[in-house]
Amino acid sequence: MRIAAPIEIGPLDTNTQQAVRDLAAAAEAHDGVAPLSEQPLLHLGTDAEWLTHVVAHSKFGSTIGYVQIDRSGETASAELVIHPDHRRNGHGRVLLRTAERDATLPSRSGEPGQHGKHLRVWAHGDLESARGFARAAGLSPVRELLFLTRPLDAAASSDAADSPRLPEAPAGYRLRTFRPGADDDAWLRVNARAFATHPEQGRMTLDDLRARQGEPWFDPEGFFLLVPDAGPDAGPETAPENNPDPAAFQWTKTEPGQPDDARDGEIYALGVDPDHQGKGLGRLMTDVGLAHLTRTGAARAVLYVEGDNAPALATYERAGFTRAAVHVQYARP
Structure with missing residues (x-):
């Protein structure tokens, strides 16, 4: 029994x-x-x-x-x-x-x-x-989350001359790394706008962000913001009026303790503010993430994406990602 x-x-x-x-x-x-x-x-x-x-x-x-x-x-x-x-x-x-x-x-x-x-x-x-x-x-399937992967040239990171350079920001934008504390609120605002219809990502709170900043994998040098360029006469970047919300972001994640020859680097979160969409910024920030992960010695890039997010899937397919696994949500009709 x-x-x-x-x-x-x-x-x-x-x-x-x-x-x-x-x-x-x-x-x-x-x-x-x-x-x-x-x-x-x-x-x-x-x-x-x-x-x-x-x-x-x-x-x-x-x-x-x-x-x-x-x-x-x-x-x-x-x-x-x-x-x-x-x-x-x-x-x-x-x-x-x-x-x-x-x-x-x-x-x-x-x-x-x-x-x-x-x-x-x-x-x-x-x-x-x-x-x-x-x-x-x-229970029946109601949602799919796809796990995508693509190989990286980990050997390129060992040679500074051949190490991939980060893509240049387009005119009117600057690329810089995330500053914990100073950029928290601005990033939460653009994340909420970029993922307004996403059931989890768009609801991230300051506590959620701080929890991730406390994880051993968190590295602000792998967290990139594309910000509007206010020009050379804008004054100090630390002044709130001279520090607009990001137009796009690319947050990477590499778990510690992985074998050197089989390390996964994750495109953890990539978002574009709706006011800046249609300018190819998603492709740009994907390239930023791939270049950074290659420079850190990752052998494979991985990411998760909603199964019905056709624009994101098209961007990642062009970047060489293929489907490796699927996670499914089930519910009663």
């Missing part, structure tokens, strides 16, 4: 946060794809009204399952993982039902982050086991 594990709902203490990370690592080693994306891992220590943590324990007390429900957007989003040794015993169904109840309970206050929302559940890698689980639960 299958007996679902007991569950615990509430904030995670430090030990449980580590247990969830260990659980995710075990699932990734088994499946070949990480079951939890960056945002839920950053939120393991977050205790907020719009976020719910649910942990499943074995009869011996070990952490064998976890689901996080984020209700901060128009729809609720969940990411779920079960330990490989404890699958097909009903634990996933229990966590899914718990997540659905948490998301869809009638909202009392009507404030953002409350309940009463349709739930979407991520399946990273869209493995056959995940598709079968979704079908059995009556």
Whole structure:
């Protein structure tokens, strides 16, 4: 007889946060794809009204399952993982039902982050086991996030003479790197405009940005802003009136600890302000990111893009990217 594990709902203490990370690592080693994306891992220590943590324990007390429900957007989003040794015993169904109840309970206050929302559940890698689980639960695909890759000439970074130069900014613009603290608010504004319809990226807050600045991979030298050029008589760049919001940005990410001959560098976020679109700035900032990642010795460039973002897909296809994997969100009709 299958007996679902007991569950615990509430904030995670430090030990449980580590247990969830260990659980995710075990699932990734088994499946070949990480079951939890960056945002839920950053939120393991977050205790907020719009976020719910649910942990499943074995009869011996070990952490064998976890689901996080984020209700901060128009729809609720969940990411779920079960330990490989404890699958097909009903634990996933229990966590899914718990997540659905948490998301869809009638909202009392009507404030953002409350309940009463349709739930979407991520399946990273869209493995056959995940598709079968979704079908059995009556869930259908509603969104695709594509993982694209292209090789880089890592050898070029070892020779300064052959190291690729960053593309020059077009007339009327300057290219510079991000200044933590000084550029935070301006970047958040243009990010919100560039990703106004994106369910996650466009909702990034100052706390989200600061959390990423605290990660070991963060490097402002790999975070580029294309800003309108106010001209030589504009005065000091540090003056707010002489520091307009960026027209476009390119944020790269390289996780530390990768093998030198097989390092991935990510085009982490690329955006163009709607007021500056139609000028080829997306292609320019893609080239900026690729040149920077090559200079740092990355062997492969990677990125994530929405499956229905035709303009971005066309830009990345022209830059030599090809599809390597897909992540899917499932929901009830």
